[in-house]
Amino acid sequence: MNEKILQMMDYQKILHEVKSFAASILGKEKVMSLKPSSSVEEVQRWQDETDDGVKVIRLRGSMPIPQLENVQPHLKRLAIGAVLNGAEIAQIGKILRTSTEVRRFFEQLEETGIEFARLYQLIHQLAQTPSLNQRIRETIDEEGNVLDDASPALRGIRTGIKKGESAVREKLESIIRGKSARYLSDPIITIRNDRYVVPVKQEYRGHFGGVVHDQSSSGQTLFIEPRSVVEQNNRLRQLQIEERHEIDRILAELSNDIAPFSNEIAHNMQLLGTLDFIGAKAAYAKSIQAVRPEISEANDVKLYQARHPLLDPATVVSNDIFIGGEHQAVIITGPNTGGKTVILKTLGLLQLMGQSGLQLPVVEESQIGVFKEIFADIGDEQSIEQSLSTFSSHMTNIVSILDKMDDKSLIVLDELGAGTDPQEGAALAISILDQIGIAGSSVLVTSHYPELKVYGYERPGTINASMEFDVDTLSPTYRLQIGVPGRSNAFEISKRLGIAPEIIERARQLISGETQNLNEMIADLENSRKMTEMEYQEVREDVREAQDLLADLKTAVQQFWSEREELIKSAEQKANQIVESSQEKAEQIITDLRRMQLQATTSDTVKEHQLIQARSDLAKLHHQEEEALAKNKVLRKEKEKNVFKKGMDVKVESFGQKGVLVEKADKHAWIVQMGMLKMKLPESDLTPTEPEKEPKRKVTTVHSASQSHVRPQLDLRGERYENALAELDHYLDAALLANYPQVTIVHGKGTGALRKGVTEALKKHRSVKSFHYAPANQGGNGATIVEFKN
Template structure:
């Protein structure tokens, strides 16, 4: 890519912001070397990876990168049979643990949404838990080799403690003597050169045998090892050497095990750096309220409500611009400070971002193109040192880029032809535009020259555009208007500022008739645009009013039908009740008659009794069907896979999984399937981004899924923090997490004390502790859950 264009469009500021969002030095290294790509498949893959990270964060929260550090230098030394120090080995153990936690996070997120690229990245990652366990068995979180690392080390350290205790007891008994105390500078035991000594006044040196190890700066105090403890200190020294040798043996053993896996762990570090970099891109997308652009390599782009990513979202004025379909070049005119340069930079920088795999701050559905080069000549670049004027500087840049531009390039030119005589400058600008048009590149240029407005008006493939200016307020609106050339508005501004009318009329007389016609044409176009815009607003308001009335009418009709159905149902219920009562009485009479007939031998015809009972049942009125919102409306065709609402179930949503007949369908409602009449179904309106699946889908949620495994409370008050911790623990418990990390920082300790008191009483917490080495130490509390 053209490095000058990257600098001109401030691409490095986007990279700086991206690197600030990485969680590890490995990810920061990946972000710092990010460059736009010219290849469409590479760009699409980059954007797809960013999209997967965005969806992962949406479903599972921020990924855990704790413990993942750059251990490649340590691995390299271990591979060369160097001995790693305890802190370095603990970093290896923490790295293995962090890698495992991140793999688990992506696995759980993959159960919620498809993550093919992130899953493929995680596939080669190795889990050396056995090495991690061995390191943790031998080294504690503070980076000290444990006594339990080997039986020999435990035995040596036990002997050291015993001999040290004996030496201190011997010296202690010596300094407690009143006759000795007057010879001491201080009544204490200290150490010099790993040997126990006592501080003796200079004048009493001859009263003590032994060895002098040191003296104070003034020479008044000597640090003497008395004869009585020389042998004990010698023994301690021997034991210390044995301890040091055993510790070195243990570290060499762990380093060898690490060195055997160095290549695989180095590969893991590079992969984890890429994953961190991908999630940093997702964080940037969230910070910019950015969306996924559609990409092509056909020279087309269409930005919807695009914003400059380096301008505050509350202040940025969105622009809409399209290029590469009906026209390939845009000439933007308008006054200074109207936003022309910002619009150029927005288009160029968003193109660079998309080609780098970054989301862009624009509305959904925006399209961008993968260019083989983006060339920008923007701003006043005159150089006193090089004796270059503004015009010379622009020409130097143009000459440089003209030799590189192709039909797959994007060229952005600011103030084309400026800095020289207007007549020559406009002529030169037209010639440059003609040349670039023949090359077939995509071109956006800004200018003040009115000649270029007419040039663009009469050429195929070129269209005028302007930055809107409100004459009433004498202020630019920063809106880009494509299809409308800009006006200078000099006379209108001068008149509103109070310049005498006679001077303005005289100035108008100095303007050529052709220029006045152009200005009149532009004014007419502007008036037509404003009128069309007002008409469109009125039409939209009228449409909203009609939709509101239509909805109110539909609601009233539904209420009427519902009330009518209730009245009919009430009447029929009364009739059913009366007939049911009569039926019971008739059954009793028939039973009595049958009993009398059997007793008296009379003959009754049974089929007549059955016929009479059937007539009674037919007299019971049928239940009235309740109306639904779709009643009275045209029957909508229901197809397999449609998402529908079931009116008889209060609008419950489901998917059609089977059409059993022309009047019935089988609907999947959660885990249930039921047969429903087609008239009781209403299709859910589909959008372009939300189409119902062809088959019913059952989403399985893991019992131990979690939204977060870490909670950061830094900067919160205690009451607010307790509420966050309570909700966090509930989520973690429901997700079947065994261990969570609560970051409260060190500070005064008030937040840590309050949080740990709450953990002690919480029903889900089995135990808690402060973070160990590599987990955050006293700034983190680690809670074990039931």
């Protein structure tokens, strides 16, 4: 990607913002060296990594990567046999310690079934050096100081130093607190040349004897080591030299231990820098409320509600920006200060960010292309040194673009053809756009020329656009309108500012008929667009109502089949019980008959056909009972009483709750009030009940989950986004009525849009206590377990 476009689109400013989220030196270096890629595979991989980082932030807050130094120079010194100091070894130890912590962090995530596209592959590459980690930890602290326990000799030396220092200080304190204190400038103990001294007045220098190590700037104070502590200071100094030699020996030994692991340390440092870099991209995405864009290999760019990331998020206006596919060229027209240039820079910058693996400040389902080159001609680039005019400067830049462009290029041009005669400039702009179209490049261009409005209207593959202007407030709204060319509002603005109507009318007569017709055409297009938007909103409302009805119908059908299955199962069980009972009675009767036959005389013998007839009569018993029930007039009258009426008390079978009929929704459904909940339910789910008498005490009957027909799991896979969220809301109410402590929502993995929608809905639901992804063996992050409040 050419450096000029990166500078023109303020790409470096984005990198500096991302850099602020990196912790390590190497992570910051990786951010600042980031450049857009023209490889679809590489862009996908980078976006996968950023998406993994966003997931880590959402689940755990951040990766455990502290501020790390670049230890590559230390490793190079080790390669030539140098000895590292304590601070350098501490920095290496911090990298090895962080490697262990990061590996453990991701192993815990992996055990919980959380999936990543790229991070586990990086983590598994981290080298493990437990013995070296322990050796450094037992020898050097985090500041680079050698610990007392680094060796027995060092511990003995430091013990001797502490005792020696204590003895010297004790001797000197007896001096500064005794009678000799009057000879001192200050009653303090200090150090000069690594030896303990006291400040003595110049005139008493001979009182203490010993060695003079320093004097004050005025010469009135001498820092003297008294004769009485010289020998003790000598022994102390000798111990300090021994300590230095022992430390040097320990550091040399430890450096030799580290040297064989130089490659592993360097590799871990690079991996930690990469992880820090990924975390910085993810943290930046969170800071600007960005989402992952989809990648279009056909370079169809669709940015929904796109915002320029460098503008104030409180005031920036979001816009839908489309280019590619049927619209190879988009021509934006309209007045100055309307935001046309911001649209150009928003498209260019977001495309560069997307091809760098950064997430974008857009909404879900937005997509970017992967362009080989992005070219731009924006602003006044007049060159004084080359004595070029504004027009010449622009044309020089455009000539360079025309020479390098191809069908994998994106071009943004601001005020194409400006700076010269309007007719010639318009003709030249049209010719340039034709040439870009021949090359197959996608182009977004701004202009004031009315000829380009006609060009955008008539030329295939080209579409007009404009920046909306509010004539009532005389200010731009900064909203992009695709499909409608911009028109001049000079007459309307002048009229509102007080210009006489006759002046405006004469001005209208002076402009050409073609321009007048063009403005009228644009006005008609704007009116048509507004009507279309109104109709679109009405259609959306109708579609939303239809979707709600469809969701209700699906719920009713599900409840119907669930009830039907349970009723059939219950009927089968009862039938089996009746049959078994009847068979037992029949066998008993037959046994009695046979016994009577054996006991009877020959003339009174019970015939075999009588036994068969008895068995047959018993078998027909339950059929006769059913026929009798069907002919029972009392039961038929009771059934006729069950006619639903407004205000009737009913029992909702699917929820096991009582309710009141509010009004009839349609031919086979009623609106039912159940406490605070009002629902549309089918008549098949309702059973009339007797109205409750005035109770002395209000009792709430809670039905257990086993009494309800609501399943403990809701599967939303395959549902449309809006339908799924509506079905989720209905299901949560049903599950609460069924008194479930927790339920499982199966949303699948896919692009993550539905999962994110479910998460947002659960956050807002006031009855949800908590929710988390299911274990790995139960679906992982393809399912969410929801716990309700008590």
